[in-house]
Amino acid sequence: MPDVVYQLLLDWGSFFRPYVRDIALAMVATCLVVFGDDVNRFVRRQTAALHFIWRTGIFILLCAFGYGALTIFLTPVVAGQLAKLSNLWLPWISLAIFIALGSLAQRKRQL
8 A cells, every 4th residue: 555655646746847947936936926025125225325216227127137037047946956856755845835935925914
């Protein structure tokens, strides 16, 4: 019986394997949504003394290029870490990360 369960878990993990990059992208995007307000608030505090034009330009750069760059650069890093996991652990770790992100979103009242 344990061999059957083990094989089912491995098969379930192998179903996730082709989607590691998509899972990583979803994790990075979720982190940016959950923590984006904190980043924006920090940048707003740092640029409060600047002229409106400069603050607006910095905000546009942050949102258009900063978050885009973070997504582009962090997704392969997260995907690489997920790819190192065995098929047995990949679905469980992915699920645990999404549950943790959901809990953080709930705490930050974003859900």
